[in-house]
Amino acid sequence: MNDPAAMLLSQGTQLNTIGRYDAAVPLLSKAIAAQPEAAEPHCELAFALLHLGRANDALKEVGVAASLDPQYERPHRLRSIILNELGLHKESVGAAETAVRLAPDLPEALYVLGSAQLRAKHVDAAGRTADNLVRIAPALAFSHLLAGQVAIRRKQWKKAEDANRRALQIEPTQQVALNNLGVALQGQRRTKEALEIYQRAAQLNPNDPIAKGNIVRLVRPVSGLGVVLDVVRMVAIPWTIPIILIRLTVQFIASARRRSQLRAGAQLYYDREWLGSRWQLWRVLVAALVFALGYAALGILQLRGWSLVSTGIPVLVLLLVCIGIAFSAILGRLPAEIGRRWRALRPSGHDK
Structure with missing residues (x-):
């Protein structure tokens, strides 16, 4: 590379290293303009763009780099990482395999291949890659990291x-x-x-x-999904209600014990995060209790010969009331949340 392009590439690479990707982009663009036939500036620019959330632009840059130097493994390695970010896991594995074919003993290429294989759910292939990586580079932390990910x-x-x-x-x-x-x-x-x-x-x-x-x-004592499943079980199999309530009580006691083991900073964070969701969970638990008591009352009325109870309409009404109790806050926020997500999906025009 000529001196101006090399200097610009060096400065852009240093900025990438310290995480200043927005500042690296203009320098790397100048490096490409100074020497457009060099592959490395395109790779560094792709790296910066990826970390700025511009995966599609990054993908274009690695494509250019690969065409400029077909025997250089880094464009294919970066392409694999970018495709993973885009959710194209099968294509990501193919790009990583090309990188490893070009540089069979490069630890970074093997790690990217193993990560792509895990994302694509090729666990056995990832295990073989991890074994190979540990054999080649036992002194590198990410070799054992990949082996641990496969084991998990x-x-x-x-x-x-x-x-x-x-x-x-x-x-x-x-x-x-x-x-x-x-x-x-x-x-x-x-x-x-x-x-x-x-x-x-x-x-x-x-x-x-x-x-x-x-x-x-x-x-936390329970998750939102766990509570929903418990409610479904109580509705479908009413005799499990006492068992589920006892289990939830035990979980809340265990949660309080684990909370007491938190350090001060972690405890403050947990309380702040849990406070945002625990009232919703309490609503679900209250709704489950209301349903249990209401269902028992309807059963007693049915035994006493109330014909309306046997139609199933009161149970449906009770269920709808309990759903309203449990999820009133979520239902109230739903229109605003849909609007927010719609606005986020619309193109902003910043990259035009």
Whole structure:
């Protein structure tokens, strides 16, 4: 490359390294203009565009880079990452396989291939890739990270724990390995240890939504889907109502115990996040209790010979009332939420 283009590429690459992708784009565009036949500036520009949420533009840049230098593996590796972001997992595997064919012993290419195979649910192929990667590059943290991800997908929790601990020995601040270690511990029902690991991950990167989400999911007594399923069970099989209510009581007690194990910062975050959803869950529980009592009352009336009760109309009315109690807040916000999502999907024109 000529000197001006090389200098612009170096500056753009440094900005990409520190996460200043918006500042990198104009410099890398100038580098391309200074030497349009070079593939690397297109790769760096694609990297920046991907992190700015412009995946389709990034895909165009790696296509240009691949056409300029067909034997260079990086455009195909980046293409695999971008296709994964776009949800095109089968195509992503194909691009990663091309990168590995061009650079069979490059650890980064193998890691991208293994990640693409996992996304495409080719778990056995990902396992072979992970074994190969660990053999080639045992001193790199992401080699063991991939092995741990494969083990988690296979629900081999102890193997996943060992792999992620090896990754953390090499790179103690590896955020993904910390989160995955927590998942592996939780899979072994070692919830106290898992909670401690999740808190370490959240403390290491307070902006990591995965770590904080893991804390909420582990500590909360019930999930929204779980409550809905319990309501369905109570409606379909009324005699399970006492069993479900006892189980929910036990879950709330366990949740309170886990909350007491949180550090101050994590506890504040959990309370803020849980406060936004727990009132909705309480509405569902109240609705379930109202339905249980109402259903029992209707059963008593039917035994006393009330003919209207036997038609099923009162049960339907009771069910509709309980749905209104449970989901009144969601139903009230639904029109505004639909409008917000519609506006978000409309093209903004910023990239025109």
